[in-house]
Amino acid sequence: MSHTVPHVVVVGAGFGGLQAVRAMDTLPVRITLIDRHNYHLFQPLLYQVATAGLAAEDIAYPVRKILRQQRNADFYMTEVTGINTKTRFVQTVTGDMSYDYLILAVGGKTNFFGMESVAQHSVGLKTLQDAINARNQILRMFELAAKELDIAQRRAMLTFVIVGGGPTGVESAGALSELIRLVLKKDYPHMDFRDVRILLLEGCDRLLAGMPEPLSEVTAHILMKKKVEVRFGSLVPDFNGETISLKSGEKIAARTLIWAAGIQAEAVVNTLGVKQAWLGRVVVNSTLQLAEYPDIFVIGDAAEVEGQPLPMIAPVAIQQAAVVADNIKRSLEGEKLQPFVYKDVGALATIGRNAAVARWHRWQFHGFFAWILWLFIHLIRIVGFRNRLLVLMNWAWDYWFYDRAVRLIIPK
Amino acid sequence: MSHTVPHVVVVGAGFGGLQAVRAMDTLPVRITLIDRHNYHLFQPLLYQVATAGLAAEDIAYPVRKILRQQRNADFYMTEVTGINTKTRFVQTVTGDMSYDYLILAVGGKTNFFGMESVAQHSVGLKTLQDAINARNQILRMFELAAKELDIAQRRAMLTFVIVGGGPTGVESAGALSELIRLVLKKDYPHMDFRDVRILLLEGCDRLLAGMPEPLSEVTAHILMKKKVEVRFGSLVPDFNGETISLKSGEKIAARTLIWAAGIQAEAVVNTLGVKQAWLGRVVVNSTLQLAEYPDIFVIGDAAEVEGQPLPMIAPVAIQQAAVVADNIKRSLEGEKLQPFVYKDVGALATIGRNAAVARWHRWQFHGFFAWILWLFIHLIRIVGFRNRLLVLMNWAWDYWFYDRAVRLIIPK
Numbered sequence: 001m002s003h004t005v006p007h008v009v010v011v012g013a014g015f016g017g018l019q020a021v022r023a024m025d026t027l028p029v030r031i032t033l034i035d036r037h038n039y040h041l042f043q044p045l046l047y048q049v050a051t052a053g054l055a056a057e058d059i060a061y062p063v064r065k066i067l068r069q070q071r072n073a074d075f076y077m078t079e080v081t082g083i084n085t086k087t088r089f090v091q092t093v094t095g096d097m098s099y100d101y102l103i104l105a106v107g108g109k110t111n112f113f114g115m116e117s118v119a120q121h122s123v124g125l126k127t128l129q130d131a132i133n134a135r136n137q138i139l140r141m142f143e144l145a146a147k148e149l150d151i152a153q154r155r156a157m158l159t160f161v162i163v164g165g166g167p168t169g170v171e172s173a174g175a176l177s178e179l180i181r182l183v184l185k186k187d188y189p190h191m192d193f194r195d196v197r198i199l200l201l202e203g204c205d206r207l208l209a210g211m212p213e214p215l216s217e218v219t220a221h222i223l224m225k226k227k228v229e230v231r232f233g234s235l236v237p238d239f240n241g242e243t244i245s246l247k248s249g250e251k252i253a254a255r256t257l258i259w260a261a262g263i264q265a266e267a268v269v270n271t272l273g274v275k276q277a278w279l280g281r282v283v284v285n286s287t288l289q290l291a292e293y294p295d296i297f298v299i300g301d302a303a304e305v306e307g308q309p310l311p312m313i314a315p316v317a318i319q320q321a322a323v324v325a326d327n328i329k330r331s332l333e334g335e336k337l338q339p340f341v342y343k344d345v346g347a348l349a350t351i352g353r354n355a356a357v358a359r360w361h362r363w364q365f366h367g368f369f370a371w372i373l374w375l376f377i378h379l380i381r382i383v384g385f386r387n388r389l390l391v392l393m394n395w396a397w398d399y400w401f402y403d404r405a406v407r408l409i410i411p412k
Numbered sequence: 413m414s415h416t417v418p419h420v421v422v423v424g425a426g427f428g429g430l431q432a433v434r435a436m437d438t439l440p441v442r443i444t445l446i447d448r449h450n451y452h453l454f455q456p457l458l459y460q461v462a463t464a465g466l467a468a469e470d471i472a473y474p475v476r477k478i479l480r481q482q483r484n485a486d487f488y489m490t491e492v493t494g495i496n497t498k499t500r501f502v503q504t505v506t507g508d509m510s511y512d513y514l515i516l517a518v519g520g521k522t523n524f525f526g527m528e529s530v531a532q533h534s535v536g537l538k539t540l541q542d543a544i545n546a547r548n549q550i551l552r553m554f555e556l557a558a559k560e561l562d563i564a565q566r567r568a569m570l571t572f573v574i575v576g577g578g579p580t581g582v583e584s585a586g587a588l589s590e591l592i593r594l595v596l597k598k599d600y601p602h603m604d605f606r607d608v609r610i611l612l613l614e615g616c617d618r619l620l621a622g623m624p625e626p627l628s629e630v631t632a633h634i635l636m637k638k639k640v641e642v643r644f645g646s647l648v649p650d651f652n653g654e655t656i657s658l659k660s661g662e663k664i665a666a667r668t669l670i671w672a673a674g675i676q677a678e679a680v681v682n683t684l685g686v687k688q689a690w691l692g693r694v695v696v697n698s699t700l701q702l703a704e705y706p707d708i709f710v711i712g713d714a715a716e717v718e719g720q721p722l723p724m725i726a727p728v729a730i731q732q733a734a735v736v737a738d739n740i741k742r743s744l745e746g747e748k749l750q751p752f753v754y755k756d757v758g759a760l761a762t763i764g765r766n767a768a769v770a771r772w773h774r775w776q777f778h779g780f781f782a783w784i785l786w787l788f789i790h791l792i793r794i795v796g797f798r799n800r801l802l803v804l805m806n807w808a809w810d811y812w813f814y815d816r817a818v819r820l821i822i823p824k
Contacts, residue, residue, distance in 0.1 A: 037820075037821065038551060038555060038819075038820065038821045039820045039821070055467045055468075055469035055470070056467075056468075056469070056822060057467035057468070057469065057817075057818050057820060058467070060820050060822070062599070062817075062819050062820060064599035064600070065599065065819075068598055068599065068601075074602070076558075076559060077555040077821075078559075094559065095559075128822055129822070129823075132822075139450060143450060143489040146488075147488060147490075147506065147507075186480055187474070187476035187477065187480065188476070189480075190486070384817075386809055386815075386817050387817075389805070390802070390805075393801070393802075393805075397798055403798075405469075405474075405796075405798050405799075406469050407450075407474050407477075408449075408450065408451045408469060408472050408474060409449065409450045409451075409489075410468060410472070410540055410541070410544075411541075
């Protein structure tokens with residue numbers, strides 16, 4: 001591999017970064033993919049790790065295995081701390097690395113909107129560690145409650161509050177309800193399950209804001225049938241680990257708060273010193289470049305295309321990755337870069353067994369067929385045949401046997 | 413369930429404790445099984461988690477799922493801190509619990525023989541956390557070495573020292589060699605694998621002391637063919653995280669020390685105030701009772717039957733569990749208790765693909781058939797059909813594709 005070819009540094013091995021690297025397979029460039037983890041994480045199924053349906057290992061795939069087939073790409077596991085746009089260096093905790101082109105696909109992180117007490121006591125659902133922590137927390141509360149004689153304490157242990165009515169919150173609430181009602185109920189035969197409460201708190205007036213309104217209503221209805229208490233207009237400014245204080249003044253005694261109410265761009269983009277939009281997203285032009293530094297592209301959750309504020313979801317990142325790879329090819333060949341135009345094919349969310357809601361182009365539907373579509377779409381998107389097989393096996397097992405096999409408390 | 417029936421408390425959900433609970437299925441007693449974890453761990457395969465062959469979740473099984481079918485048993489996840497033999501109370505971090513009969517099946521923990529520096533810087537192989545830590549450590553060293561320019565530093569990162577030539581050390585060394593030579597070699601195409609060293613240090617003059625001597629020699633020979641440097645008469649008194657100091661005065665620059673050189677009884681048995689043998693094991697009489705407190709039985713790694721010092725292996729604990737369950741039945745019925753006599757059916761250790769050594773009654777053999785026997789015996793001993801299926805699938809996958817799919821660094 002010659003070192004005189006241009007060096008493309010891609011930061012982030014999520015959906016966007018990985019797709020960008022793969023799409024540059026045949027370009028005459030040298031690619032370095034940087035991530036702080038050595039695996040690609042299939043984030044849409046994190047909530048199933050949190051609710052004991054899948055093992056953490058099932059939704060993570062070694063980056064080096066993916067890059068084995070690609071001769072122009074290398075991997076570097078490290079943490080990026082900043083970008084020096086003048087000297088064109090990526091700064092990391094283990095040293096600097098120069099670039100000719102830089103693709104920032106750093107994604108997002110949990111956003112607690114500055115609420116320290118909530119950040120400290122709640123569990124997020126953005127990293128593998130988050131999901132394992134959430135699983136440990138949920139299962140530990142049942143073990144504690146099983147031996148707790150004080151009824152108020154026991155009820156607080158068995159009250160699970162999920163904040164955020166987007167896909168993560170909705171899917172977590174549905175999966176948690178099924179974990180408790182279908183599986184844990186058999187594990188704790190002496191426990192009174194009327195003490196269990198699951199609340200889903202949403203700040204606005206409907207769930208799944210990205211879906212057509214009738215599907216939002218279906219979703220709320222299905223969740224309520226699963227004994228999830230869905231509340232609208234609920235804002236959570238404070239949680240001390242024992243009491244959740246709502247903005248309305250109401251207090252809820254609960255030990256577990258799962259925070260699915262906000263994402264923001266990873267902090268490293270703040271070092272660029274360029275214009276940022278809502279949630280810290282970097283503003284890029286229609287060709288996905290920074291206006292000031294055309295050698296820097298930003299895609300996915302960390303980017304906002306000027307005039308096109310798009311949702312922070314995988315399809316956006318993946319489509320942008322293809323455009324960036326093509327634009328680097330065009331740049332190398334001295335051609336004019338192409339603009340990014342998002343093709344919105346739809347949205348999906350599952351609420352539990354046989355239940356999902358789907359928007360597909362202009363059609364909307366829910367129920368069993370939407371659920372099958374959800375299963376299929378997620379399975380084919382998982383990287384690696386082995387992981388796909390394991391996920392399918394776990395799903396089939398849990399479906400037939402009403403089981404969640406991974407209900408293990410594995411603390412640090 | 414009446415509370416006037418005798419209460420049997422079993423501490424430890426390992427092979428012995430679990431078997432004891434199951435064997436008391438039909439006894440007119442109320443059983444409480446206590447463990448600090450909510451899962452039964454299949455310890456013999458921990459080294460495969462450490463070497464990225466199996467997911468942590470594959471070898472752990474929820475205790476409550478096992479006990480679902482047993483109406484006279486309940487589970488209590490807590491940590492036992494002591495035993496009050498006078499008042500007949502088990503003391504735990506979450507309160508006391510009285511017993512009529514007590515079965516201590518607390519097992520063993522890693523024994524660093526008082527060497528603080530080794531305890532601080534090395535990784536053990538006794539708990540699920542140990543195995544995950546070992547996996548993280550091994551894979552992280554490769555990631556660091558891939559970018560390290562200083563050759564001495566790089567070699568220290570790629571030097572893996574395993575201390576202890578028993579089954580755990582031997583199996584770890586073989587599996588680590590195959591992980592590196594067959595899998596990681598493809599992940600790091602630019603790395604010079606002549607920098608990699610695996611050392612297996614044994615204090616005595618042969619490996620697998622529980623095996624006939626010819627098999628020990630075969631084992632050493634197979635490991636050396638796998639490029640494991642096997643050294644005898646090597647004692648490790650000090651490791652500062654960068655240099656391993658041998659008793660001979662030799663220094664080895666290495667970042668990774670896997671400690672498989674010693675086990676001791678769990679510290680809780682020290683609170684009994686009774687006679688203890690080598691490695692802290694409690695001395696029990698032939699009926700597995702404490703001489704002073706006949707209502708207390710001790711089995712497995714934490715016990716030494718007077719006059720029968722047996723190895724700390726699962727078959728001993730399992731056989732003792734059956735005897736204890738029967739002795740409690742006899743005690744309830746006013747009959748004379750039976751003595752425990754160990755039936756040694758053999759021993760098995762695997763050294764890698766197609767390679768194992770086996771002693772079966774008076775026969776000894778090695779090679780492919782021993783390996784198939786090892787696979788079969790381990791598969792049938794794993795609790796739960798699903799885990800058995802997952803382990804089998806992982807083994808088949810790794811065998812056919814020369815892969816170790818779980819090479820993920822998942823730090824705390």
